[in-house]
Amino acid sequence: MTKSQGNAPGAGPDRPWADSLRRGRVPGPRLAQQRVVDGTGPGTRSVHAGTYEDPVTGAVGTPVFQSSTFAFTEDTYEAFDQGHIRDVPIYGRYGSPNQWAVQEKIASLEGAESALVCSSGMAAITTTLLALTNRGGHIVSSRDVYGGTFNLLREDMHQLGRSVTFTDPTDLDAIRAAVRDETQVLFFETLTNPLLKALPLRELGELAREHGLLLVVDNTFLSPVCLRPLDHGAHLVIHSATKYLNGHSDVTAGVVSGPRKYVDRVWSQLLKFGGSLDALMCFLLERGLKTLALRMRQHSVNADALAGFLAGHPAVRAVHRPGRPDYPYPWLRELCAEGWGGMVSFELEGGDEAALKLLDRLRLPVVATSLGGVESLVSLPFNTSHSFLTARQRLDVGIEPGLVRFSAGIEDTADLLADLDQALGGL
Numbered sequence: 001m002t003k004s005q006g007n008a009p010g011a012g013p014d015r016p017w018a019d020s021l022r023r024g025r026v027p028g029p030r031l032a033q034q035r036v037v038d039g040t041g042p043g044t045r046s047v048h049a050g051t052y053e054d055p056v057t058g059a060v061g062t063p064v065f066q067s068s069t070f071a072f073t074e075d076t077y078e079a080f081d082q083g084h085i086r087d088v089p090i091y092g093r094y095g096s097p098n099q100w101a102v103q104e105k106i107a108s109l110e111g112a113e114s115a116l117v118c119s120s121g122m123a124a125i126t127t128t129l130l131a132l133t134n135r136g137g138h139i140v141s142s143r144d145v146y147g148g149t150f151n152l153l154r155e156d157m158h159q160l161g162r163s164v165t166f167t168d169p170t171d172l173d174a175i176r177a178a179v180r181d182e183t184q185v186l187f188f189e190t191l192t193n194p195l196l197k198a199l200p201l202r203e204l205g206e207l208a209r210e211h212g213l214l215l216v217v218d219n220t221f222l223s224p225v226c227l228r229p230l231d232h233g234a235h236l237v238i239h240s241a242t243k244y245l246n247g248h249s250d251v252t253a254g255v256v257s258g259p260r261k262y263v264d265r266v267w268s269q270l271l272k273f274g275g276s277l278d279a280l281m282c283f284l285l286e287r288g289l290k291t292l293a294l295r296m297r298q299h300s301v302n303a304d305a306l307a308g309f310l311a312g313h314p315a316v317r318a319v320h321r322p323g324r325p326d327y328p329y330p331w332l333r334e335l336c337a338e339g340w341g342g343m344v345s346f347e348l349e350g351g352d353e354a355a356l357k358l359l360d361r362l363r364l365p366v367v368a369t370s371l372g373g374v375e376s377l378v379s380l381p382f383n384t385s386h387s388f389l390t391a392r393q394r395l396d397v398g399i400e401p402g403l404v405r406f407s408a409g410i411e412d413t414a415d416l417l418a419d420l421d422q423a424l425g426g427l
Helices: 042-048 074-084 095-112 121-132 147-160 172-178 203-211 260-273 279-289 292-311 333-337 351-361 391-396 411-427
Strands: 114-118 138-141 163-166 183-189 214-218 237-239 254-258 316-320 345-349 377-379 403-407
Touching: 095 114, 095 254, 095 279, 114 260, 121 147, 121 183, 121 214, 121 237, 121 254, 121 260, 138 147, 147 163, 147 254, 163 316, 172 203, 203 214, 203 260, 203 333, 203 391, 237 345, 254 260, 260 316, 279 351, 292 345, 345 351, 351 403, 351 411
Parallel strands: 138 163, 138 183, 183 214, 214 237
Antiparallel strands: 114 254, 237 254, 316 345, 345 403, 377 403
């Protein structure tokens, strides 16, 4: 293993940095063998950024370093002594070449200094929120989030000494009113699950700066191809990498990206929680990311076509999709030049009974939870992601009876439209 390219302490026997505030951080961690393609487009970065170029074999792709520990070198001992063990291969939970390869690719796509992969999206959310808050701290969030996230915020955070206020994620005045002296983090989804409400990202970034808060956003529904939240005021961006980033429904992973000073804090928390990602999952995630830009284009084309078809069908009461003429959050169009991903939600006139019947009649989409895979996936929030809410609570956030969440895959558009047409025709 060659010498790492992480924090260079430049310390002598007296460690002159110990009493100085001038010790800086460098992007990464990364190895000298990793490919850097700064200044290129998202398609190029998806393919090349971060790839480990093996100097012995010349392997085109990153090899799998299936090892839980790495031999100590002089560099290792120096890292322990100087406090930069995140930058040197030591132990799998601390970091590994496969983690660094995929992290560098994601950081490049996000425009971030650093990224950290975790064992799931929920591991990324839990670790990040606990790393950035402390006992007595307060978080402002929303009920318009993934069900697992809401359960964490509602059921567990108060037991860990953090309080949470839930607000409307599209109402800046309500969010401002929820901020207290002890507030530390604003946490929202950029495009909400399942109604695709758009966060006023720039204004929230300004609000965070005004109050000295950290703005953390979950950008799973859009991916960095459609939106890079760090460019618009967010401090950290989280993804369930299980979804679009991997894209093949065969990996469970999460990732958090941002300035290194914040990601290092999350990494330190991850060491204690243990939610690291193993080498093979990193390899699969890195491979999936190579086609991210291509996939996102087809996801978006298909979802736009489905939304247009659904909007004109008599069995459909409402369609939720950015880009529709009646979409109530126009600011998203200013932020997303490359489309808005593959999600479309719609409400059927016949309520939940009709929605259940629709799922029975669909032939191509797989009826399953999750989203962002190459295959279309369809589910009903009332009996899956939001089944923990009462009917009244679902109505409060806008989830009407008959709501269907459709994750458009990358199949041929005409085939998806024909299948949906025949399924709706039988209701």
